[in-house]
């Protein structure tokens with residue numbers, strides 16, 4: 001195969017585009033196809049750092065792993081990181097280029113990003129046999145189509161066939177498939193090859209008449225019906241699938257090894273970034289991870305984690321306002337474990353000087369670690385490695401804040417006694433490194449320290465390999481596609497593009513209010 005491509009669009013957010021894209025990548029690479037993932041523009045606070053030091057969405061890094069290739073900035077040229085409900089940091093080719101309001105972004109900036117996005121995809125298509133692209137939200141966002149760079153905009157520019165994924169679990173999937181198609185203009189519709197039903201529970205024979213009717217209505221076939229599968233929510237784009245009032249959805253089912261479980265409470269701070277850091281804890285038998293936002297929920301926790309955040313000062317204010325700051329201080333005084341990661345580490349320190357992220361200037365931190373933080377314009381984006389508790393640790397850093405450690409013990413060091421990052425003072429630990437808990441030996445050693453401090457007879461399983469668990473998940477995604485999609489038809493689509501003769505479904509895209517043809521011939525193709 002060469003020059004193959006596909007856009008995996010969705011009828012809604014959370015329809016399963018990311019995991020379907022990953023599953024298609026894993027299936028193709030097993031067939032010997034050299035494949036890469038791509039998403040023109042991603043909005044997420046879960047990001048990753050490539051070996052070249054570029055920041056991209058974690059979902060694309062996960063898909064690259066599914067495709068067994070090294071993640072690169074080309075795979076996610078634009079990353080938007082929300083800093084409030086109305087503005088985002090724009091990361092272009094892995095580097096931040098500014099902070100923009102949604103209005104400013106859609107009003108003009110996005111247009112300027114179209115060319116670079118198209119070029120990145122072209123470069124990937126020259127290097128790989130096939131590129132599986134992921135859309136965002138729904139392609140039928142009629143207010144945004146004109147400036148779109150991630151759904152039909154890119155499909156049209158690159159002549160990609162489009163597969164629309166729908167989540168049947170929430171109901172309404174036929175109307176969604178039909179409506180998504182019918183609200184696109186005629187040229188866009190020519191690329192919409194068909195549908196994929198996701199998260200189906202029950203008897204497929206009951207669904208089949210509906211799929212036939214859908215075919216009759218749209219002239220488009222359904223390429224597969226994927227069953228509802230638990231435990232596949234890996235590296236999500238956003239917080240949608242993490243129940244902030246509940247436990248992590250990825251908890252392992254194996255029973256605890258020791259007599260006690262270990263309870264981990266993760267403070268659900270605003271603008272939480274890389275909450276995926278705690279996935280590795282949830283993968284440990286006997287570790288119970290939940291997100292919390294009330295001080296009384298810290299009482300029975302053996303370990304409290306303050307995770308990363310795109311709003312360090314805002315998170316600090318939130319912790320104070322909710323009474324969590326006092327609860328954290330009491331824990332520290334009682335010698336009970338607290339771990340701060342990135343933004344969570346910064347706010348545990350004594351002082352924050354921030355003219356960059358919050359522009360709040362001088363702010364007093366929680367004072368639980370002897371650390372001072374100054375925000376820099378330059379973003380630190382690295383993939384460090386070192387040691388802690390005598391075990392090798394790998395991580396990645398994504399932050400503007402620069403920490404000056406004034407005391408305590410170094411947390412992560414180079415193995416020769418030189419501190420590399422972070423700080424430990426009594427039972428409080430902090431580091432800028434994300435992903436450190438994925439290092440199996442370190443995670444076990446850290447959990448043993450926590451268990452001892454908490455007086456729990458918890459024993460970490462000797463053999464949990466987070467990397468192996470992740471591989472297993474990616475294989476299961478590949479299996480889902482192989483077993484429940486018409487792979488021959490998918491292959492033809494990826495190789496040959498959308499079939500010709502797909503019918504137009506009225507009314508098509510409406511004209512924008514105020515545009516010259518507004519109010520006339522609603523079905524007119526643009």
Ligand SMILES: NC(=O)CC[C@H](N)C(=O)O
Pocket residue numbers: 273274307308309310311312341342343344357398399400401402
């Ligand atoms: N990833 C993070 O938690 C970032 C921390 C903080 N917002 C900074 O930029 O320094």
